Amino acid sequence: MGPKRSGASSASSAPLPPLSIDPTAVLSDAISFSGTYPVTIGANSVLHPRCKLNSTEGPIVIGSNCIISERTQLIAPDIDxxxxxxxxxxxxxxxxxxxxxxxxxxxxxxxxxxxxxxxGDNCTLSPLSTIRDVDVLPAFTVVYGENQRRVDASATAVARNETMLAHIDCLKKLIPNKSEKYTR
Amino acid sequence: MSSFPYIHISCPCHEDRPQTLTIDSARPISPSKSPSKRDFNFSPIAPNSPTKGRSLLAGFTPSVSFDAGNLNLDSDDEEELTDEDDDNNFDPRDPRSAFSLFPIENLLYCEDCHQIRCPRCVQDEIVCWYCPSCLFEVPSSTVKSDGNRCTRNCYLCPVCTALLAVVPVHHSSGHSSSDHPTGPFNLFCSHCHWTTSDLTPPIQLEKPTSISAQLSKLTHSPRDNEFIRLKQHYAQQLGNAQEDFTNSPAALTRLMGLYTGLGSGSGGHGGSRKGRGVKKLEMKEVDRPREVSEDQELDIIERMAVEGLEASKCIVALATHGRKKADGYGKATTAKQRLAQPHDPRFLSDLTPTAVLLRTKRSKRCRACRHILVKPEAKVQTTRFRIRLVALNYIPSLTIKRLDSSITWDNLTPHKTHRFLLTVTNPLFDPISVSLLTPRRTPGTAFASRVTILCPEFDVGANTDVWDDALMSTKPASAVPSGVKTPPTTGSFTSFSKDPKMSTVYEQKRNYTSVVIEVVPPEIPDTRDTRIRDERLLEIPIYVRVEFEAEVDRDDEEGGGGKPSHSGASGGAVQRERVEYSYWCVVGVGRVGDVVEGVVASEPNTPVRTPVGTPVKAPRTPAAMRTPLRQVRS
Structure with a gap:
């Protein structure tokens, strides 16, 4: 991990990539954006401090109601x-x-x-799992244990979405929204 | 063993010795304590004699001969003294020693025996049983009757062994979730998302509580019936034999008699038992073969065939997608899953949730003197210990560091002199004097490395308060070791405890002292593929001897009815006495690598000196180190 402290300052000093941030999204302080391709952040999404979005190779699109935690790197792999x-x-x-x-x-x-x-949709990747390059995970796949896979038949997707919403509501109260800092 | 360096300490139990001797040895050498015959040998003139007594006492202690007079001589005959002592050295490669070598963290210390105690020489006693998930204590009577699994609501996922949670099957929308959840319930694994609804007859519970009772009803298989039948049968058999195995002293003596009768010879077995009027126990086995229903087996075969077809389809599909490895029979259980379940399930849909295995808290006793070494708090929720005599608090611990950071632990250069820093840390509140001894050539291998400890004898300061050092900073550094003032009658070490031995100490701080150890590994062929043992592994046995003066409460020692005259002077109060103990440890320095161009074998006896701490006064290592461990026969 590099000098994480410089994340905020470099983000403010270096030119930001073209951002289109939904007004309901919550972007915390010290998110590091790099690259030149556009970054889109959907409604109601929360980005924790010190997460890194690298759009050097291609655009990044984040849908609605997403949570991106800290120290996570999102790197666009190619032009797509x-x-x-x-x-x-x-x-x-x-x-x-x-x-x-x-x-x-x-x-x-x-x-x-x-x-x-x-x-795919409704997948769950348990901690420290790895997915190889160009691998395709079908919908409802669970990666667990030592990268073992199974099909999720628990039909808990709706419940999990609801807990996500509750989670986001909570985070919105806790994380000060600094999204105007990036939209300037 | 893969990460270097490591330091393992040899528990004295590795020596084969009668247990009675161990009990006798439960006493440190202390010349001032009991002026017996052997202590009169403990004179500075004849330093060999006490080692004889010591070797008897400590059971295994190899006799170490320190020739005080030899120290200042240029003993050129050292070469002759080396190899004859091989059998007396501790060989880390001996298969036997593998059982007694432990990192210091794993060792305990018996205060009464004054011995290190390894997991092999302590006795475990179960303090309590508890469930690691709900932290409820389970009485041992329940464990006996209901088995060693949690009988409450703790279940593990059969697929990934994570803990299962109870969730309602039909998800209600957010608002009603605050009320009581309704409807049937599932056990849900939040890790791999397995639920009990995945089973072929899906298991759904009516209540979110008392899961065990509900599950036992729902997952009742023919095997359980079989088990209950067997249990009843053997309980009946045992019931017949109950009078023989009740928990009474009479039964115990009869049981013991049974063993001695067995041991006394072929004829004694039946006769002795008959003589004591013990009824012959006739245990009847259940000799009914396991029933196999043909329909069931056919069903299983059919399912497996279908599975196989699907799997082969999968493999074809995967091959077309360019995947290298197929996941195999996706619906079949793995061996691990099969073994974890009592009913040997072949398919994932046959798996049932497994109850959490109970854990135990254990107290540990010294096998020799029966004193408790570890006693955890009986309450499950607390992690404290009432008694915990860990070796780290009693014996000085060794650590080894590279003096030269270019040394790679797992690739030592042959013929090159590697310098390491051996640090001895004193956990005691008394200053100690330490002597480290090592065979000049590592034993047990045809490719011996040359090992030299530049300063094998030194003092280590007391483990005093951290701030004492700062407060005493005005004093010279040598103030700490000079605290070890020993009367001249106590031993051979003290006669030269002053200047020469301290001169080559690399570093000395509050409660640790570092000395330099030089290792010259030879050229060793790589035998990892051809032999079981790794010849390139460089392990150095070091014999650590510690002497210090400890405060001992006299009144305790008098109990045996000893010598009241001895303690009369101090009025039965605290008195200082000399304590000494010793142990072997093995330093895994690293692996020897391939030969490097330009580094050639130096003359074997050329002392290669470090620029740091170059000794001025005593340029040679003391003779005690060079004549490592000699059996004294006198």
């Missing part, structure tokens, strides 16, 4: 960019170079998504 669906929860310290992450997918602590990988 990185697209996150709605209700995507990316936990702390993930390294994401995926091409697409489907709706209601939960990516837990320290997960690594290989370059150009494609994660």
């Amino acid at each position: 960019g990185l697209v996150l669906g709605n209700y995507v929860h990316v936990e702390v310290n993930c390294h994401i170079q995926a091409a697409r992450i489907g709706d209601a997918t939960s990516i837990e602590v320290g997960t690594k998504l290989g370059k150009g990988s494609c994660i």
Whole structure:
């Protein structure tokens, strides 16, 4: 991990990529944006401090009701960019170079998504799992244990989306919104 | 063993010795304490004699001969003294020693025996049983009757072994969730999202509580019936034999008699038992073969066939997608999952939630003197210990560092002199004097490395308050070790405890002292592929001897009815006495790498000196180190 303290200052000094941030989204202080391709952040999404969005290679699109935790890197793999669906929860310290992450997918602590990988809807990646480059995860896949996979048949997707909303409501109260800092 | 360096300490139990001797040895050498015959040998003129007594006392202690007179001589005959002592040295490669080597963190210390105690020489006693998930204590009677699993609501996921949570099957919208959840319930694994609805007859619970009772009804299989039948049968058998195995002293003696009868010979077995009027126990086994229903087996075969078809389809599909590895039979259980379940499930849909295994809190006793070494708090929620005699608090711990940061631990250069810093840290509140001894060539291998400890004898300060050092900063640094004032009658060490041995100490701080150890590994062929043991592994056995003066409460020692005259002077109060103990430890320095061009074998006896701490007064290592461990036969 590099000098994380410089995240905020460099973001403010270096030219920001073209941002289109929904007014209901919550962007905390010290988010590091780099690159030149546009970054889109959907409604009601929350970006924790010290998360990094790198759009050097392509655009980044974050859907609505997403949570991006701190120390997580979102790196667009290529010109087609990185697209996150709605209700995507990316936990702390993930390294994401995926091409697409489907709706209601939960990516837990320290997960690594290989370059150009494609994660389906309603997937769950348990902590420290890794997905290889250009790998495709079908919908409702659970990656657990030592990168074992199984199909999620629990039908808890709706419930999880609701807890996501509650989570976001809570975060909105806790995290001071500094999104105007990035839209200036 | 893979990460270097490591330091393992040898528990004295590795020596084969009668247990009675161990009990006798439960006493440190202290010349001032009991002026017996052996202590009169403890004179500075004849330093070999006490080692003889010591070797008897400590059981295994190899005799160490310190020739005080030899110290200042240029003993050129050191070469002759080396190899004859091999059998007396501790060999870390001996298969036997592997069982007694532990990192110091794993060792306990018996205050009564004054011995290190390893997990092999302590006795565990279960203090309580508890569930690690709900932290409820389970009485041992319940464990006996209901088994060693949590009987409350703690269940583990059979797929990924995470804890299962109870969730309602039909998700109600956010507002009603604050009320009582209704409807049937699932057990849900929040890690891998397995639920009990995934099973082929889905298990759904009516209540969110008393899960065990509900599950036992729902997951009743023919195997459980079989088990109950067997249990009843053997309980009946045991009931017949109950009078023989009740928990009474008479039964115990009869049981013991049973063993001695067995041991006394072929004829004694039946005769002795008959003589004591013990009824012959006739245990009847259940000799019914396991029933296999043909329909069930056919069903399983059919399902497996279907699975196989699907799997092969999957593999074809995967191959077309360019994936290298297929996940195999996706719906079949793994061996681990099968073993974790009592009913040997073949398919994932047959798995049932497993109750959490109970854990125990254990107290540990010294096997020799039965004193308690570790006693945890009986309450499950607290992690404190009432008694915890860990070796770290009693014996000085060794650590090893690189003096030269270019040394790579797992790739030592042959023929090159590697310098390491060996630090001895004193956990005691008394200053100690330490002597480190090592065989000049590492034993137990054809490719011996040369090892030299530049200053094998030194003092380590007391483990005083951290601030004492700052407060006493006006004093010279040598003030600390000079605290070890020893009367001239106590031993051989003290006669030269002053200047020469302190001169080559690398670093000395509050309660630790560092000395330099030089290692010259030879060229060793890589034998990892051909042999089991790794010849390139460089392990140095070091014999650590510690002497210090401790305050001992006299009144305790009098109990044996000893010598009241001895303590009369101080009025039965606290008195200082000399304590000494010793142990072997093994320093895993690293692995020897391949030969590097330009580094050639130096002359074996050329002392290669460090620029740091270059000794001026005593340029040679003391003779005690060079004549490592000699058996004294006198």
